[in-house]
Amino acid sequence: MSLFIEQILNGVQLGVALFLLAAGLTLIFGIMGVINLAHGSLYMIGAFAMAWATARTGSFWLGVPFGLAAAALTGVLMEVLIIRRLYARDHLDQVLATYGLILFFNQMATIIFGRQPLFLAPPSELSGFITLLPGMQYPVYRMVIIAAGLLVAIGLYLLIARTRIGMLVRAGATHREMVRALGVDITLLYTFVFALGALLAGFAGIMAGPLYGVTAGMGEQILILTFVVVVIGGVGSIRGAFYGALLVGIVDTMLRAFLPGLLRHFMAGQEADALGGGIGSMGVYLLMALVLAIKPKGLFPAHG
Amino acid sequence: MDETCDIASPVKRRRAALLVAVLAALLILPFATQALGYGSLTSFATRIVITAIAASSLNLILGYGGMISFGHAAFYGVGGYVVGILYAHARSGEAIWGLMPGTSDLAVTLPLGLLVCGLLALLLGAISLRTSGVQFIMITLAFAQMIYFLFVSLKAYGGDDGLSVRRRNEFFGLDVRDDTRFYFLSLGLALLWFGFMARLVNSRFGLVLRGIRQSERRMAVIGISTYRYKLAAYVIAGMGAGLSGALMTNYARFVSPDMLHWVQSGELMIMVILGGVGTLLGPAIGAVVLLSLESVLAAYTEHWQVILGPFLVLVILFWRGGINGLISRLTGARCE
Incomplete structure (x- = not known):
């Protein structure tokens, strides 16, 4: 039972990270109409910058703002230099240009940091375990990730639902031309949205670093899961991204954790592990297929 | 569009002459390279020819049909x-699921590969094509990744490490271990494929497909069931990629999950774009250019992707129409 709760929490933790990425991806798509494959690169850049600064300064707490700044700055540069020219282009051009960016960023990361993953321990304040139930312990760091991710989700909701800039963002998503006609500096708004997405991606990368290690190509592994989230939740919908992320995070974690054990009741241990592992990693894609078979526009379509 | 082009126009004639010249060059290539002492070029040319089939198959859905699939590597x-897998079973003598014996005869493995890929494309396409636009890009990528994970987890077939195919398949008893023979076999199949494509895109089916790219709603309004056409194109494209993959395993004597990786899908897309989207021979030109560029850059530095990435960005931002567009401009064509 405690194992079950622990895996649920792990699922929520993965879901929270996926939400941070999916929210940015879906905002950028919803508002600028751009599909940004290099979103995963921003996640990787956040993680690498944080790992580098932490190693340099010896302090996790200095590493975090450095990682955030690096991701956001890269995002702004990317938007101003390249993405901005792609708004009027079709999706194919956007996909290929941002694919070129992935090749560049991944290879740069390999050149600078090598092929070996960097591992870094969570800060000492956040290491150790807390007791959730009698006899059930859970790492503090993972708990903090869940809390931080949920706080960011609430903050994002307030930003978009309650502030003037959020109003512009929402208006820009549905009535782009009208917002422009009303004299809003849409170029600046776009850069802001892109930077916000980069910041969220960088934050997700920073939190994931101490858990999974920092390595070139880490962005694409999670980017593809993020796509699954966005498709399931409905493209352009932040609410959909939130529920989709939790669903994907929990389903993926649970299948990987429990499917081999379940299959072992029916077949030999080794085969069960192999097959369970395989189906476990395919599970979320099958979930996506199922959702699309019922609701082709995802669970929470953005417009209508 | 082509309709405005007069068949007997000098442009068409110049293009035809160019095509004949290229064909002749392809036919004498193995002999010429051997005579000149660059025998390994034949092997490289074989890789290009095989890859061109896959790029061309992607071009059918991407270029002519407007379906941006990022999962063609599947x-x-x-x-x-x-x-x-058939080779592995032929070696071990075990039947697959106790049903079908393994084989290493291309006359069996090729049709079977086409069949399996066609059925897979039918299944994945039927689901993916319920979506469109950006969702279609994401879902095709996700499904390809699913297949990738499936094969990584299949430890019986090598998992991560892949499978070696020690000997190339035979073809009706013809031994194609010889590189020149395998080159001509691949070239022959590629020419068949490109001939098929040429007929297909100019048939009624091809016209409907192009119409769907321009405006799916318009095609639906004139009473065409667009979903079926798109699905049929998706299945044909899947089979073309399967043909290419089957040949590639024979060429490299090796297959691994890398062939299914999303980077492979990305490379195929780049070839289509470089060559010129929605043109018959564009993907072949793209395959030549990308593979040559890669091997030149790789000889220069192992981090060649640092150069390829920005190059790609620049091509997309500033150079539209691809290389085929450039050739059209050089040969004076305005109607492609």
Whole structure:
């Protein structure tokens, strides 16, 4: 039972990270109409910058703002230099240009940091375990990730639902031309949205670093899961991204954790592990297929 | 569009002459390279010819049909695995699921690869094509990744490490271990494929497909069931990629999950774009350019992707129409 709760929490933790990425991806798509494959690169850049600064300064707490700044700055540069020219282009051009960016960023990361993953321990304040139930312990760091991710989700909701800039963002998503006609500096708004997405991606990368290690190509592994989230939740919908992320995070974690054990009741241990592992990693894609078979526009379509 | 082009126009004649010249060059290539002492070029040319089939198959849905699939490597890799798995069973003597014996005869492995890829494309396409636009890009990528994970977890067939195919398949008893023979076999199949494509895109089916790219709603309004046409194109494209993958496994004597990786899908897309989207021979030109560029850059530095990435960005931002567009401009064509 405690194992079950622990895996649920792990699922929520993965879901929270996926939400941070999916929210940015879906905002950028919803508002600028751009599909940004290099979103995963921003996640990787956040993680690498944080790992580098932490190693340099010896302090996790200095590493975090450095990682955030690096991701956001890269995002702004990317938007101003390249993405901005792609708004009027079709999706194919956007996909290929941002694919070129992935090749560049991944290879740069390999050149600078090598092929070996960097591992870094969570800060000492956040290491150790807390007791959730009698006899059930859970790492503090993972708990903090869940809390931080949920706080960011609430903050994002307030930003978009309650502030003037959020109003512009929402208006820009549905009535782009009208917002422009009303004299809003849409170029600046776009850069802001892109930077916000980069910041969220960088934050997700920073939190994931101490858990999974920092390595070139880490962005694409999670980017593809993020796509699954966005498709399931409905493209352009932040609410959909939130529920989709939790669903994907929990389903993926649970299948990987429990499917081999379940299959072992029916077949030999080794085969069960192999097959369970395989189906476990395919599970979320099958979930996506199922959702699309019922609701082709995802669970929470953005417009209508 | 082509309709405005007069068949007997000098442009067409110049293009035809160019095509004949290229064909002649392809036919004498193995002999010429051997005579000149660059024998390994034949092997490289074989790789290009095989890859061109996959790029061309992607071009059918991407260029003519407007369906931006980022998961084409799924069919390419599965086609490769059909050959690899059949070979593994032929060696071990175990039947597959106790039903079908393994084989290493291309006359069996190729059709079977096409069949498997066609069925897979039918299944994945039927689901993916319920979506469109950006969702279609994401879902095709996700499904390809699913297949990738499936093969990584299949430890019986090598998992991460892949499968070696020690000997190339035979073809009706013809031994194609010889590189020149395998080159001509691949070239022959590629010419068949491109001939098929040429007929297909100019048939009624092809016209409907192009119409769907321009405006799916318009095609639906004139009473065409667009979903069926798109699905049919998707299946044909999947089979083409399967053909290419099956040949590639024979060429490399090896198949691994790398063939299914999303980077492979990305490379195929780049070839289509470089060559010129929605043109018959564009993907072949793209395959030549990208593979040559890669091997030149790789000889210069192992981090060649640092150069390729920005190059790609620049091509997309500033150079539209691809290389085929450039050739059209050079030969004076305005109607492609």
